Amino acid sequence: MATMTAQKKRASTSQRKAFLKVFSGLVAALFIAAPSVAHSQFGIGFSPILTGSMRPYASPGDLFVTKTTAASNLKVGDIILITSQATGVFYSHRIVSVTKQNGALRITTKGDANAAPEAAPFLVGVNEQVPRNIARVKWIGRPLVYISSVQGRQAALALIVIANLIALILFLFRKKIPEVNPFSVHVYRDLYAEERAIKEQIEKELNLFKELFAESQIDPAQKEVEMAKELQKIQSQSITSLKPKPKPSPKPENRSKK
Numbered sequence: 001m002a003t004m005t006a007q008k009k010r011a012s013t014s015q016r017k018a019f020l021k022v023f024s025g026l027v028a029a030l031f032i033a034a035p036s037v038a039h040s041q042f043g044i045g046f047s048p049i050l051t052g053s054m055r056p057y058a059s060p061g062d063l064f065v066t067k068t069t070a071a072s073n074l075k076v077g078d079i080i081l082i083t084s085q086a087t088g089v090f091y092s093h094r095i096v097s098v099t100k101q102n103g104a105l106r107i108t109t110k111g112d113a114n115a116a117p118e119a120a121p122f123l124v125g126v127n128e129q130v131p132r133n134i135a136r137v138k139w140i141g142r143p144l145v146y147i148s149s150v151q152g153r154q155a156a157l158a159l160i161v162i163a164n165l166i167a168l169i170l171f172l173f174r175k176k177i178p179e180v181n182p183f184s185v186h187v188y189r190d191l192y193a194e195e196r197a198i199k200e201q202i203e204k205e206l207n208l209f210k211e212l213f214a215e216s217q218i219d220p221a222q223k224e225v226e227m228a229k230e231l232q233k234i235q236s237q238s239i240t241s242l243k244p245k246p247k248p249s250p251k252p253e254n255r256s257k258k
Helices: 002-042 142-148 150-172 184-216 220-242
Strands: 044-048 063-070 079-083 090-101 104-110 122-125 129-137
Touching: 002 044, 044 129, 063 079, 079 104, 142 150
Parallel strands: none
Antiparallel strands: 044 063, 063 129, 079 090, 079 129, 090 104, 104 122
16 A cells, blocks of 8 residues: 555656646747747747947837838838848838839938938838837846847856756766666566555454454453353363263174084
């Protein structure tokens, strides 16, 4: 019984651990895949603000939520996410002018905190999709701002090194898992036999306790009478066994006449 209870507890604990691992993995996968799914299916993206070029509207550490739209729908005052044709860096600035040029749109942007607009305008086709800001979330992008700094990159590198060292130590000093017995049928048979033996022992003890309890409920006087009867019976049997047995009478001899 104790063995089966311990096995049930171990099985329940392992099931809880497995469920927590699966649940944590699903949450992590959802957290990682959510931005990609939102961008591919709904055109929604996330753009952290790393500089102060959009102050006072947005500060470093804020996050722009964008949604793609056709370039023909853009107008002056919109904040769009574009790539610098000179450096290839993404940035979010406000549109200050939109003009047509050879069937395309010539868009000029400027940061709210900058003194002058970008020198190189943004050229885009009329039907091309451009991410446009639809919402701003404060402070959520601060970890990205820190990671983009020199101190943040050094801290991230140190964390990666420490995590690798911890993983190596855990691997070297891991607890060895005993090999599973391939003859599981014999194992279950032994467990069944052990449980059956324990059950039979418990039944014997219960029967003994019942007999002792029944004897304790007998009246003492009645018990003495029964003991006297048993003693008298034993004495009569012993007396009978001690009596000499009668000798058999001799048979008469048959003498034949000559």
